[in-house]
Amino acid sequence: MDHKEEHLQSSEMLRDIVIGMSDGLTVPFALAAGLSGAVSSTGIIIIAGIAEIAAGSIAMGLGGYLAGKTEIDHYNSELKREYEEVDAVPEKEKEEVREFFGNLGLSEEVQYKAAEEIAKDKKVWVDFMMKYELGLDKPDPQRATKSALNIGLSYVVGGLVPLSPYFFIDTPVEALKISVLVTLICLFVFGYFKSRMTGVHPLGGALKVMLIGAVAAGAAFGVAKIFE
Amino acid sequence: MDHKEEHLQSSEMLRDIVIGMSDGLTVPFALAAGLSGAVSSTGIIIIAGIAEIAAGSIAMGLGGYLAGKTEIDHYNSELKREYEEVDAVPEKEKEEVREFFGNLGLSEEVQYKAAEEIAKDKKVWVDFMMKYELGLDKPDPQRATKSALNIGLSYVVGGLVPLSPYFFIDTPVEALKISVLVTLICLFVFGYFKSRMTGVHPLGGALKVMLIGAVAAGAAFGVAKIFE
Numbered sequence: 027m028d029h030k031e032e033h034l035q036s037s038e039m040l041r042d043i044v045i046g047m048s049d050g051l052t053v054p055f056a057l058a059a060g061l062s063g064a065v066s067s068t069g070i071i072i073i074a075g076i077a078e079i080a081a082g083s084i085a086m087g088l089g090g091y092l093a094g095k096t097e098i099d100h101y102n103s104e105l106k107r108e109y110e111e112v113d114a115v116p117e118k119e120k121e122e123v124r125e126f127f128g129n130l131g132l133s134e135e136v137q138y139k140a141a142e143e144i145a146k147d148k149k150v151w152v153d154f155m156m157k158y159e160l161g162l163d164k165p166d167p168q169r170a171t172k173s174a175l176n177i178g179l180s181y182v183v184g185g186l187v188p189l190s191p192y193f194f195i196d197t198p199v200e201a202l203k204i205s206v207l208v209t210l211i212c213l214f215v216f217g218y219f220k221s222r223m224t225g226v227h228p229l230g231g232a233l234k235v236m237l238i239g240a241v242a243a244g245a246a247f248g249v250a251k252i253f254e
Numbered sequence: 255m256d257h258k259e260e261h262l263q264s265s266e267m268l269r270d271i272v273i274g275m276s277d278g279l280t281v282p283f284a285l286a287a288g289l290s291g292a293v294s295s296t297g298i299i300i301i302a303g304i305a306e307i308a309a310g311s312i313a314m315g316l317g318g319y320l321a322g323k324t325e326i327d328h329y330n331s332e333l334k335r336e337y338e339e340v341d342a343v344p345e346k347e348k349e350e351v352r353e354f355f356g357n358l359g360l361s362e363e364v365q366y367k368a369a370e371e372i373a374k375d376k377k378v379w380v381d382f383m384m385k386y387e388l389g390l391d392k393p394d395p396q397r398a399t400k401s402a403l404n405i406g407l408s409y410v411v412g413g414l415v416p417l418s419p420y421f422f423i424d425t426p427v428e429a430l431k432i433s434v435l436v437t438l439i440c441l442f443v444f445g446y447f448k449s450r451m452t453g454v455h456p457l458g459g460a461l462k463v464m465l466i467g468a469v470a471a472g473a474a475f476g477v478a479k480i481f482e
Contacts, residue, residue: 048317049314052317060306061302065301070298073289076481077478084466088469088470089276089280092462096454130368132371140358143360242316245308245309
């Protein structure tokens, strides 16, 4: 049980990093690429890139934080309601437990016995209703903060990769060449590990992640050229 | 059952729209705000904004598409493995069904009976293992495409809101004033409906969504000023 919990937590952190880095590598990359086709100074690209990284990391991080907080509030308000319902209309709630077992394909006899056994302990009963009637897992109260930091920082780290060449090279199109090379390699490596983590074919997954980045950057470049 | 399915589909579509519009209203808004403090021409802001909208909508839309496809592939490969396991090691798989019922707090007698009843029909058995051992719901095969379009288009619609004043006003800081006003109102209205949809207090939720946008825009403005 402890081992499983730990496994879940580390995979949630990895998921946050994947969420943040995935967008962090892609969107600032595409923005820099788009601007490289339209402006003559890398100064503008750096300012826009930094502004985008600040905006994106805050929007994603703070968004993740509030989503986590909302999940906890939602869980607690539903938990309170389930306790009230179990007290106020126990027979109706028992019927819902039986229904769950009925939907699994169990006989009436087993449905009744199972419902009686679960209804013996109020906490077990309410936890059952939360998980199987409402499909809600107990959220970790610390998740919201951790999630916000992981997503936000991963976005910043990811975003600095495509932007870094523009700090050292003065010509936008020259900097773009290095940026494309470095970012596509990073997207490939990142996609490889992300795919392994999620049980997808690593090479295929890596190519797909790289492709999204390339398509986004190409589209941004093309669109910026049109509006130039 | 049909009604429930419909309800789920429309809420999935709303969820996609919320995901796309939430970032679409926030990130291009913050980028435009950041650049408004650092450049003297709205032309650059429009190009950067359009490039960002193209990049963000493609990254999010294509990202959503691939995530959907991956979910389907993952489900199908696990389904195949469960069928094989049920054939190869039926007693071990029955034991896992009993364990699930044991964890619910049911007596040994009910655990055994329930496991025997579920194992009578191979499809029921495998579906049970998929859902309750692995926690996997059968994904809609059309979801990936629909999800990509909904998220991507919502991002474009959301992103054009903060950018629109820059098309009509030549001075960045003047355009920013209108952009802040229009976007904060839209974020508030959007946050209000999003909160109602997810069962959060609408006014509080609306204020939070507006706050994320304001903080992201303020940070982008400040950071861009530093790097100006």
